[in-house]
């Protein structure tokens with residue numbers, strides 16, 4: 001379809017929204033509640049635009065483009081509406097960006113910067129000052145919540161855990177967990193999906209707080225080392241250490257989701273308890289360090305002795321849940337073809 005956006009001729013496939021058409025043509029429209037994987041919520045109204053021939057402003061996130069549409073995202077009327085919404089969002093909480101974990105990666109900050117805010121026009125007397133620190137991995141800062149509703153949709157529709165809802169009315173509105181329980185006492189499974197979709201610093205990963213600013217990290221795409229699903233994730237690495245893990249939105253099979261293990265279970269990498277060399281148990285029961293050659297020779301000799309005395313089904317192999325597909329394949333080949341037993345399993349349930 002051929003449309004014009006701010007006087008510029010653009011092309012867009014049929015079935016796209018104004019927001020998608022603008023994004024595809026490099027035109028920014030402020031959004032606070034829209035998230036592609038959830039779809040248009042059209043709650044925040046920050047994406048107000050003007051369309052020629054239409055007396056009302058339209059929300060870009062849920063208005064389909066039509067052939068020949070003339071769209072204005074930067075008209076005085078559209079910008080005034082966008083500013084009004086962003087102004088209310090800024091004014092409804094305590095947005096102290098300097099000390100906020102989300103600074104540099106915050107969609108409210110981006111919108112305010114784009115709209116050239118120097119100050120906010122409204123003053124709210126009482127912020128909802130409570131911080132819910134009750135859960136092991138997620139910090140809930142109600143002061144920074146802009147009530148966009150993304151976490152509600154994500155918890156209910158993407159990971160289908162049904163924990164978050166919006167409770168109360170008016171100034172008292174806020175997100176709540178189950179029957180307004182502290183997050184740590186609710187049925188939340190700490191999958192962290194809500195932290196991934198939150199556009200601001202209201203839901204943040206505790207383990208990452210104070211570890212790195214967004215511009216200091218390099219993102220490394222990898223496969224989660226836990227179970228056989230093989231979720232795609234992004235490691236946020238600063239000075240060679242992982243400071244945060246998020247999910248890769250474009251990757252199958254998880255498409256932006258992770259479970260608690262994949263998102264928060266990365267401490268083992270830096271554990272002092274990790275084995276870095278094989279250990280052989282001495283007769284007295286104590287372990288001593290050994291070379292790989294010595295350890296493998298010992299295991300091979302013991303396997304041979306057991307098979308000679310009791311047959312191959314007297315042994316079994318369990319490969320590590322963190323080994324990759326190819327290593328696991330080799331392990332079952334070794335047991336089935338070389339050692340001649342089908343006693344082989346994989347502990348993919350870490």
Ligand code: SF4
Nearest residue numbers: 095097100106200201
């Ligand atoms: S949530 Fe965004 S706007 Fe609010 S303090 Fe944090 S970075 Fe600033």
Ligand code: SF4
Nearest residue numbers: 155188189191192194
């Ligand atoms: S961590 Fe997961 S289960 Fe818990 S509230 Fe967030 S999305 Fe729902």
Ligand code: SF4
Nearest residue numbers: 145146148149151198
């Ligand atoms: S916690 Fe975040 S995602 Fe949830 S409503 Fe508030 S701002 Fe939106």
